Amino acid sequence: MKVLLIAESREGKLLNSCYELMAFAEKMAAETAMFLVGSDSALPQYGGKLYLADVSAAGEYNPDGHKQLILDVVAKEQPDMVVFSHSSYGWDLAPRVAFALQAAQISEVVDVAGSTMVVPVCNAKLRRDVAPKTAKTVVTLQAGAFGLAEVPSAAPVVEKLTSQSGGKIEFTGYEQAESGGVDLGKAKIIVSAGRGIGKPENVAMIADLAKALGGEYGASRPVVDSEWVEHNRQVGTTGQTVAPKLYVACGISGAIQHLAGMKKSEFIVAVNTDKDAPIGDVADVLVVADLKQFVPALTAKIQAL
Numbered sequence: 160m161k162v163l164l165i166a167e168s169r170e171g172k173l174l175n176s177c178y179e180l181m182a183f184a185e186k187m188a189a190e191t192a193m194f195l196v197g198s199d200s201a202l203p204q205y206g207g208k209l210y211l212a213d214v215s216a217a218g219e220y221n222p223d224g225h226k227q228l229i230l231d232v233v234a235k236e237q238p239d240m241v242v243f244s245h246s247s248y249g250w251d252l253a254p255r256v257a258f259a260l261q262a263a264q265i266s267e268v269v270d271v272a273g274s275t276m277v278v279p280v281c282n283a284k285l286r287r288d289v290a291p292k293t294a295k296t297v298v299t300l301q302a303g304a305f306g307l308a309e310v311p312s313a314a315p316v317v318e319k320l321t322s323q324s325g326g327k328i329e330f331t332g333y334e335q336a337e338s339g340g341v342d343l344g345k346a347k348i349i350v351s352a353g354r355g356i357g358k359p360e361n362v363a364m365i366a367d368l369a370k371a372l373g374g375e376y377g378a379s380r381p382v383v384d385s386e387w388v389e390h391n392r393q394v395g396t397t398g399q400t401v402a403p404k405l406y407v408a409c410g411i412s413g414a415i416q417h418l419a420g421m422k423k424s425e426f427i428v429a430v431n432t433d434k435d436a437p438i439g440d441v442a443d444v445l446v447v448a449d450l451k452q453f454v455p456a457l458t459a460k461i462q463a464l
């Protein structure tokens with residue numbers, strides 16, 4: 160099995176998702192080659208062959224152009240699988256590459272067993288096992304699902320690609336999302352509300368506990384989607400990635416998209432009525448309790464100190 164890993168760079172910086180792609184390849188016990196539109200000054204630490212297209216010529220965001228470059232590498236390397244991150248870059252490019260190769264595409268893979276890929280369905284409440292029926296497969300990997308490979312000290316063997324400008328899309332730049340004054344990325348303590356809080360009025364008890372601990376409050380996606388909490392407080396793959404000293408997850412089940420945003424926290428406490436909730440797998444302490452009783456009681460104890 161040979162896989163072509165599609166690394167990414169943004170504004171001159173290599174994204175460390177390339178080490179997630181490498182972790183996936185390790186799990187597959189696959190031979191690898193890597194592709195990157197980037198620059199000589201931001202190469203991955205990688206012991207294999209890296210096909211590098213210079214970003215100044217290929218453009219940072221040019222799906223048509225990048226697709227052609229990838230197809231050229233596929234023609235040379237003949238990989239069985241082309242592997243993208245499930246990022247905005249992967250979402251755009253993977254289907255184009257799959258269509259051109261007439262290959263099966265499997266999106267948002269969270270696990271793998273042999274040729275069977277596991278993907279979440281129904282908002283990650285269920286998992287679906289799928290296997291490709293084509294010789295080549297294109298996959299995208301959910302952020303955080305495979306962890307990071309140990310970073311090798313080796314430098315890649317670089318083969319430079321020549322690219323032509325053009326394509327149907329003009330990339331005009333990035334726009335900073337409004338932070339609304341909250342930067343969860345800098346918070347040392349975060350208390351997050353999940354769907355288990357039950358109703359919007361209960362956000363206040365989460366915010367109170369966060370305040371008593373000297374931290375900020377965050378939320379899982381359903382709480383944000385319900386407009387109980389503003390989006391800049393969402394933790395997870397489509398929200399912020401945080402790594403505070405203490406993360407308190409209240410009424411959060413521990414879906415992979417949430418875990419990807421907080422599992423690097425130093426100490427994790429989860430409050431959940433379900434002792435088998437998946438959040439328990441990453442939590443240092445799992446408090447099996449009704450948060451509506453436990454959280455105000457804990458806040459009162461802390462305030463009394």
Ligand SMILES: Cc1cc2nc3c(=O)[nH]c(=O)nc-3n(C[C@H](O)[C@H](O)[C@H](O)COP(=O)(O)OP(=O)(O)OC[C@H]3O[C@@H](n4cnc5c(N)ncnc54)[C@H](O)[C@@H]3O)c2cc1C
Pocket residue numbers: 282283284352353354355356378379380381382393394395396397398399409410411412413414415416417420430431432433436448449450451
């Ligand atoms: C492409 C994509 C991107 C996503 N991005 C994100 C993201 O960035 N962030 C994110 O969070 N999710 C994200 N999701 C959604 C994710 O899959 C889950 O649906 C979501 O994280 C679940 O949120 P939750 O844990 O709050 O709710 P649920 O999964 O419904 O869990 C609620 C938990 O509360 C517990 N509970 C219920 N009542 C109580 C109580 N009284 N006291 C204590 N515990 C109680 C339950 O036992 C349960 O474990 C994404 C999904 C997709 C498909």
